[in-house]
Amino acid sequence: MKVGNYIVLITFFVLxxxxxxxxxxxxxxxxxxxxxxxxxxxxxxxxYYIHYAERDDHTPNMVTVILADYRSYDTLGEETVILxxxxxxxxxxxxxxxxxDQK
Amino acid sequence: MFDFFLGHYAYWFMFALMTxxxxxxxxxxxxxxxxxxxxxxxxxxxIFYIATSSKWGATVPVxxxxxxxxxxSKYINPLPHxxxxxxxxxxxxxxxxxxxxxxxxxxxYRTLDESILSEKLKKEDDTE
Amino acid sequence: xxRNEDNPIVGLVxxxxxxxxxxxxxxxxxxxxxxxxxxxxxxxxxxxxLLLIRLAMGSEIAQLQFKRSWGTPLGSIxxxxxxxxxxxxxxxxxxxLNYEFLSLSEIASHTRSIGVLLVEIGVGLAxxxxxxxxxxxLLEGDPDV
Numbered sequence: 001m002k003v004g005n006y007i008v009l010i011t012f013f014v015l016x017x018x019x020x021x022x023x024x025x026x027x028x029x030x031x032x033x034x035x036x037x038x039x040x041x042x043x044x045x046x047x048y049y050i051h052y053a054e055r056d057d058h059t060p061n062m063v064t065v066i067l068a069d070y071r072s073y074d075t076l077g078e079e080t081v082i083l084x085x086x087x088x089x090x091x092x093x094x095x096x097x098x099x100x101d102q103k
Numbered sequence: 104m105f106d107f108f109l110g111h112y113a114y115w116f117m118f119a120l121m122t123x124x125x126x127x128x129x130x131x132x133x134x135x136x137x138x139x140x141x142x143x144x145x146x147x148x149x150i151f152y153i154a155t156s157s158k159w160g161a162t163v164p165v166x167x168x169x170x171x172x173x174x175x176s177k178y179i180n181p182l183p184h185x186x187x188x189x190x191x192x193x194x195x196x197x198x199x200x201x202x203x204x205x206x207x208x209x210x211x212y213r214t215l216d217e218s219i220l221s222e223k224l225k226k227e228d229d230t231e
Numbered sequence: 232x233x234r235n236e237d238n239p240i241v242g243l244v245x246x247x248x249x250x251x252x253x254x255x256x257x258x259x260x261x262x263x264x265x266x267x268x269x270x271x272x273x274x275x276x277x278x279x280x281l282l283l284i285r286l287a288m289g290s291e292i293a294q295l296q297f298k299r300s301w302g303t304p305l306g307s308i309x310x311x312x313x314x315x316x317x318x319x320x321x322x323x324x325x326x327x328l329n330y331e332f333l334s335l336s337e338i339a340s341h342t343r344s345i346g347v348l349l350v351e352i353g354v355g356l357a358x359x360x361x362x363x364x365x366x367x368x369l370l371e372g373d374p375d376v
Contacts (some may be wrong), residue, residue, distance in 0.1 A: 005129050006225040009122055016118040025110025027159040030177040034158060036175060046182045047175045053166065057347060058340040059264040060166035067269060068347040068354075069186065072328045075350070078189040078241055078315055079357050083310050085196035086361035086368075093202040093372030112296055163267060168255050199365035203372065217375040 113154055132204050132217045145194050149187050157191035185193065186229035247288035252280035259356045264344065274358030281363050283306045290370055299371075302364025311358025331343035 024031035033034040041077045069074055124147060127140020156179050164181035166172060211216055212223050253276075260273030285293040317328035325332030330346025331339050 008129065009126055010156055012125060013118060013122045016121065017115060020111055020114045020118065022104055023111065023114060025106065026113055027157045028110065029158040029161070033155070034175070034180055048178045048180050049181055050175050051162070051172050055136055056340060058338070058344045059347060060162040061264055061266065061269075062166065062178070063184050063188065063267070064263050064269050064347060064351070066181055067186040067271075069184065069330065070349045071344060071352065072317070074352065075189060075250065076317070076328070079310050079313055079354060081193050082196045082357060082361050083306050085193075085200045086303055086306050086364045088200050089203045089365045089368040092207055093368045095371060165266065168320060188269075188271055195275075196361060196365065198361075199369065200367055203365075204370065206372045206374060210372070 115153070117147050117151045117154065120150070133213045134208065134217065134220075137217075138201050138205065142198060149190060149194075152183045152187050156183040160218075190223075239289045245283045249280045249283050252276060252283070256280065256355075260351055261348070263351055264348065270354030273351075274355035275362065277355065277359040278362035281359070281370045283307070283365055285363075285366065297363060302360045302367060303362030304352070306357045306364060307359060307360075308348055309353045312356065313350055313352030316346060316353065320346070 028034075032039075033044075034046070035044060036047050049062050049066055049070065053062040054060060057065045057069055059065050108151055118130030121144055121156075125139045129225050131140060158176060159177050161177055161179045162170070164178050164184065164207060170177050205215065209219070212220055214220055214223070256273045256276035256279075258273075258277060259268035260270055263269035264274065281293070281297050284296055290299075316330070316333075320329050320332045321327045323332045323334065329341045333342055333346055335345045336342045
């Protein structure tokens with residue numbers, strides 16, 4: 001049992017190292033994800049955000065613009081997740097009223 | 104070869120961190136320690152995303168009028184930052200839910216040890 | 232074990248530091264358009280300033296500042312502000328969350344900027360309320376009481 005667990009761990013680490021061999025160098029500005037055009041020839045999403053965030057929203061901070069305007073559906077979903085987590089904590093842990101409390 | 108090493112050693116440290124988190128999740132018997140392992144795993148993935156967005160010689164993704172918006176290689180990639188920004192806060196909230204579940208388990212079974220817990224569960228099944 | 236409430240230095244320092252953290256958090260939320268920052272970061276720092284008082288002075292004294300029952304409603308109000316901003320834009324002829332139709336300003340990009348600010352305030356309120364509520368719920372669920 002223990003040996004099997006160690007095999008799982010080592011396999012995981014070796015597989016991740018093997019996958020990392022195909023990565024571009026860290027900080028390489030010519031990497032695929034940083035390029036101006038995507039593989040299909042259209043403009044890459046990060047380049048679009050960098051070019052037009054100021055024009056669209058009159059806001060220099062691109063992260064804010066992406067968070068609240070370009071991807072606002074995503075942020076609404078995340079907020080709903082946070083609210084649901086808070087409600088679950090409340091429902092799981094509140095003090096339950098018993099019959100003795102009401103007397 | 105040396106360039107390859109310089110460009111990749113940070114990823115390997117992150118994978119070591121990831122394996123550490125997985126080790127905590129698999130080998131530790133206490134549920135709270137499992138949660139600590141899960142948090143380490145999650146944080147290593149967040150660090151990994153942030154690391155992939157870096158470009159040498161670039162600045163933060165806040166528009167600088169002196170640089171302008173035409174050259175994308177002057178700003179680091181803003182997209183992973185946005186995604187991880189929400190992931191961090193959602194991670195905190197989900198850890199809160201996990202602790203609520205752990206507290207509920209402790210209230211009912213008075214233990215957090217995995218093996219004792221499974222024995223008690225088995226006993227409960229037999230009596231029913 | 233030393234009870235936290237009995238230590239005057241920790242209490243005094245956290246009482247002095249907490250308003251400044253709150254002020255800085257508000258700065259982060261409202262200056263998030265021009266420097267790194269925004270609703271998520273500012274909301275987390277607001278929650279941190281409230282939790283600092285809760286940790287240092289004890290949960291009972293901290294009720295004077297922020298009541299236990301306020302967290303979840305405040306979170307719901309934050310999500311409602313977010314949703315209402317998007318829905319108002321829809322009612323005024325646009326699509327959901329298209330701030331351009333809020334018609335708060337002459338120029339379209341300025342309107343969107345104000346819409347982003349409204350959304351960030353909603354996010355900050357929701358994050359603050361929910362994080363404090365989770366802490367309070369975890370305390371209330373203490374199995375040994």
